[in-house]
Amino acid sequence: MFHRTGRTAAITTKGVIAMLAIASTTAMAGDLVVNVETLDGQAGQLVVNLFASADTFRKTPKAQVMVPASKQNAQGQLSAVFSNLPAGEYALLAFHDKDGDGKLARNLVGIPTEPYAFSGQPAKFGPPDYKDAAFALPAGGATINIKLK
Numbered sequence: 001m002f003h004r005t006g007r008t009a010a011i012t013t014k015g016v017i018a019m020l021a022i023a024s025t026t027a028m029a030g031d032l033v034v035n036v037e038t039l040d041g042q043a044g045q046l047v048v049n050l051f052a053s054a055d056t057f058r059k060t061p062k063a064q065v066m067v068p069a070s071k072q073n074a075q076g077q078l079s080a081v082f083s084n085l086p087a088g089e090y091a092l093l094a095f096h097d098k099d100g101d102g103k104l105a106r107n108l109v110g111i112p113t114e115p116y117a118f119s120g121q122p123a124k125f126g127p128p129d130y131k132d133a134a135f136a137l138p139a140g141g142a143t144i145n146i147k148l149k
Contacts, residue, residue: 029084030141034065036094037077038148040115042070044098048080051091054130058093069096085141091133092119094146115148 034048045068049061056062065080072078080094095104095116105113119135122128135144 028139032082033143034080035145039072039076044100046078047097048094057130087139117146117148
């Protein structure tokens with residue numbers, strides 16, 4: 001009988017701890033709104049890739065949002081939203097996927113042929129490093145503006 005009461009108390013304590021962990025995670029999650037400007041035409045889609053580490057940067061996004069280019073406003077702007085992201089360090093790659101294949105088109109030497117941009121202050125020549133494109137997302141979320149080149 002005592003063992004059962006002790007076990008019930010342990011389950012209740014574990015349940016409370018789990019609920020607090022879920023509540024604190026939810027409270028620390030925010031939305032990242034990415035405003036992208038200078039889309040070139042109505043064809044294709046805007047693709048915004050979110051990266052969470054240097055190891056996956058430019059290879060495997062943590063998340064991806066695609067928005068039809070036809071939804072842009074008169075100034076050629078679109079917004080993509082990543083919901084409920086935990087606070088932390090991230091980097092973005094946005095591009096106007098004109099041919100709609102979901103990939104950034106490149107020429108024979110690897111230079112992008114579709115308009116693109118990275119977050120942060122990446123190098124002007126060559127592919128950027130994660131540290132140059134990275135930004136801190138606070139717990140309450142943020143809005144980032146990117147201009148495609």
